[in-house]
Amino acid sequence: MIRAVLFALLAFAAPALAQDGNDVFRLGDDIYVAGGTLSLDTEGTDDVFAAGENIDLRAPITGSAYLAGRRVATHAEVAGTLFASGADVAASAPVGGDAMLMGYDVSVSAAIGGDLRAAARHLKLDAPVGGTALLAADTVEIDAAIAGDVAITANVVEFGPGASIGGRLKLSTGEDEPVVPESVIPPDRIERHALTEDLQILPEHGPRDWMAIATGAAIGALILTILVTLLSLIAPAGVERLSRIAADRPWRTFGMGFLALAVLVGSAILLALTILGLLAAPVVLLAAFGFAFLGYLIGVWMVGRGTWGWIGLLEPDTLGERFLTALIGAVIVGLAALVPFLAWFAVPVLTLLGLGALIVAWLHPGFGHPE
Structure with missing residues (x-):
């Protein structure tokens, strides 16, 4: 990141x-x-x-x-x-x-005024830390004072004579638990966990948990509905045209979306092979993500629009009708996402259909317009 x-x-x-x-x-x-x-x-x-x-x-x-x-x-x-x-x-x-x-070998030999967060294969700390420390490595060596709380995840942890911890220590290690001298921190301020232990971070779902999940899903569907509605208001004729393109030639549209996304991601990988290209690669990846998200919004509209037409209603024209169309699409997609098998392909398929419709509309300006 x-x-x-x-x-x-x-x-x-x-x-x-x-x-x-x-x-x-x-x-x-x-x-x-x-x-x-x-x-x-x-x-x-x-x-x-x-x-x-x-x-x-x-x-x-x-x-x-x-x-x-x-x-x-x-x-x-x-x-x-x-x-x-x-x-x-x-x-x-x-x-x-x-x-x-972050690195393979990370060493700190000068004072850190604030917090230290470090991840490495081998981590060596020989200078004081003024705040907290979050450390993850295969081997961690500490020979300095840390003023605040410390969390360490490692296979091997070694403390030197100059090591001390002012706050609490959360220690996650392998089967061989390291010895923590009292000069470093009193035992009553140490919380130990084994890396091989199956820690139950999330409790089993009860009635309130499922209610929280349902509430979160409802909020997510509402946000998605608002975004899709805004898209339909910004380009009302455009989303209708894209829906017709996907409905008339679904396989071609899907293929164009797949090809477009593959080109964007592939070009980012190729750019990363050079120094200056490496600078542009994240921008290309960001563009790929943006186009994919736009394709997803278009795909949600397509689902809602298809359902709207299937029940015999005319083309949505007013704000209320557009909102209902977007809501139908968001609810159907949201319900599909709750089913593991459907979730694996429903979202990607909708994304590629929406993106593909954009590409087809760009390459063929006359295609998809009402006759």
Whole structure:
């Protein structure tokens, strides 16, 4: 998720990078940069967005740092929040705010002023944390003070002489439970769970639970109805045309939708093979999601419109009729989604039908209009 956000932000800088042939795009006091080996040593920088092979932060920044690469290291202070993702991640300079670190090997050797959230294969913490710590790794080594609560999920947990926890400790480990010295935290503030234990996080459904599920489904159907109604009001003739296209040639429409979505997702994968293309890949994926959601809304309208016509009613014209048509579609789709087998293909089929109708209408402007 963090990489997607980072690359989406960097994508805004891609056109400027392509135009001036430079690796760095500056906007105010913020820097957007992509490349191979990056040494970020510009003074007076607020926020930094960087993606590359090797990233080294060498100058202090007054804002936040968003870094993604194979090797990521910070050797200068980050006053705000640090987001770092890579194979090797080393936070070697103080962070004033929170830190979110992800990688194969993650090490923290400078103070974190806020909360620490880290996921790795091997995680080593040798500097104090001013807030809470959420740690997940195969091996976790702690040799520093953590002021707040700590949650650790790991196979192996080791505490050094400098380790201490000011709050409570939630410890989820394998069969070999680690020994937690009292110098780290008193035993009465430790909550242990086994990774092999089947923890029942959600209770079995009772009457009130099913009532809550039904209430949530009703709210979801109402939201979907409103969105579909708005779509039909924005383009009344368009949704009617798309419904006719899908009804006249359902298999062709479905195939066009499948092809369009495959092209969008496939192009995102191909773009991700290059550095600059990697910047655009999240934007393409976001576009694919947007078109798919639009196709889903169109598909819900098609279901409602088909049912509306099947019961012998004329084309919905007023706001009330459009709302009822959308409501019928939303309820039918919602009920289908509650049935496991139907849910597996009903939503994808509707999405691809709606998307395919859009593509057919775009490629064939005259098709689907009333005669």
